Amino acid sequence: MTVTDVIDRVSFMDFEPATASFRDDVLAGLSHPIRRIPCKYLYDAAGAALFERICELPEYYPTRTELAMLQRLGPEIAALAGPEAQVVEFGTGDGRKSRLLLNALDRPASYVSIDISRDQLIREAAALALDMPQIEVMAVCGDYTQQTLSLPTVGRRRVGFFPGSTIGNLTPVAATAFLARCANMLPGGAMLVGVDIPKDIAVLEAAYNDSAGVTAAFSLNLLARINRELGGTFDLSGFRHYAYFNEDQSKIEIFLISQREQRAAVAGRFFHFRAGERIHIEDSYKLAPATFQNMARAAGFEPTQVWVDPDGLFSLHWLLAPL
Ligand SMILES: C[S@@+](CC[C@H](N)C(=O)[O-])C[C@H]1O[C@@H](n2cnc3c(N)ncnc32)[C@H](O)[C@@H]1O
Structure with missing residues (x-):
């Protein structure tokens, strides 16, 4: 293509x-x-x-754990997000988690995929647009720590999505600054973040x-x-x-x-x-749930639901953005 x-x-x-x-x-x-x-x-x-x-890889537990959580929590997340959401994903990668989320939501209106990896971004956004023609798809190639995007609003409520514990690649100071910019991009909306937990x-x-x-x-x-x-x-x-x-x-x-x-x-x-x-x-x-919630609070979000898988490996957080 x-x-x-x-x-x-x-x-x-x-x-x-x-x-x-x-x-x-x-x-x-x-x-x-x-x-x-x-x-x-x-x-x-x-x-x-x-x-x-x-x-x-068998050793790389985060992906399969988070995929299983998204699968299981889909209906609960859909109820929190509400109908006709505009999903904005940071660091989409292969898009498997995006598809799980979009399939779980109630008639999502649009999807914005942001990633620095240009070829993969274009390929996955195109494939998703073909498979889900009812969703308006926008692909943004860039560095999400630098780029301030003013997005057209398509849908009722903006929902940020940042899976993969990619937040852990940023220092705590940079992660807080990044989340603060997300809170500004999602006024009155919410954000779902996957965070890896300290362990053995x-x-x-x-x-x-x-x-x-x-x-x-x-x-x-x-x-x-x-x-x-x-x-x-x-x-x-x-x-x-x-x-x-x-x-x-x-x-x-x-x-x-x-x-x-x-x-x-x-x-x-x-x-x-x-x-x-x-x-x-x-x-x-690797951030314990309470540590990440404090970081999200410092960035201006109100953390609400936090889910942890049965083995205590990985967490998903629902954060509310101020208006
Ligand atoms: C750890 S991978 C996670 C991929 C996918 N979200 C997942 O959960 O499997 C990080 C993703 O973020 C993208 N990425 C890393 N740093 C970035 C940056 N500063 N700006 C935009 N995208 C970035 C990478 O290209 C990659 O797709």
Whole structure:
């Protein structure tokens, strides 16, 4: 399917960060004393495909747990959302959860899908528009932490949707700021957020160090992307994926670790790496339900329902936005 076919059925807004932003962020991050690259760059087309595989892994409990919760809670969520809602999703990914939610709701009027991963966004929005022709679909490619969207209102009430515990990829300060902007975007509406819960360290660490090595491939794809798009010269075999649970801060931290002394060029600049030197590429905060509710309150939402699966692994939160 071409972009033109999609644009016929889906309104498409393109705020994809330019290659120059990617280059500037990578150069700045690698020049920093503690080297780091923002995790939003993990999701090019190859990264998005690898993340879909992560979601199927036996160790990766969040996806299947949240899918089962959405399935079970559909009628309750539909009653809270009310009829003819306008669903606004942040970080849609493969859209499986979007479909579950939209199918559960009472005659949803419109659906806005926001994601930085352009190819996957267009593909999934087009497929959804074909399968659910009664819903008006809008796809927005961009960084939801930067983009302030003024959306046309189609439907009775706006309902934000932020599944996947993607909120945990933001620091608590950034997550609160992001939620505050969501509250402004959803006046008088509501927001459904999926949040991963602190748990046994072995379970957490296994989820980010799967035995098939898919998460490692997902992390290393960031260097491959730099090679593809920024004229990088990283030797992927010279780096290793490393994820561990930082108990003090209740977050999984993910790094790429240089396996030897080496250097690599990015956009014409050379960077030297010592053996054992780390590049930070992702955090995944694990938040107890009460901790997340306090964060939502600080952002201006009124948290109401919170649901936890029977094994206590994952939570879903219903938040009310002020008028
Ligand atoms: C952890 S995945 C979750 C995908 C899906 N919602 C799920 O629950 O399986 C994060 C998704 O958010 C998107 N994403 C990450 N950072 C983003 C950003 N700053 N702006 C927009 N989309 C972003 C990624 O492309 C990816 O689709």
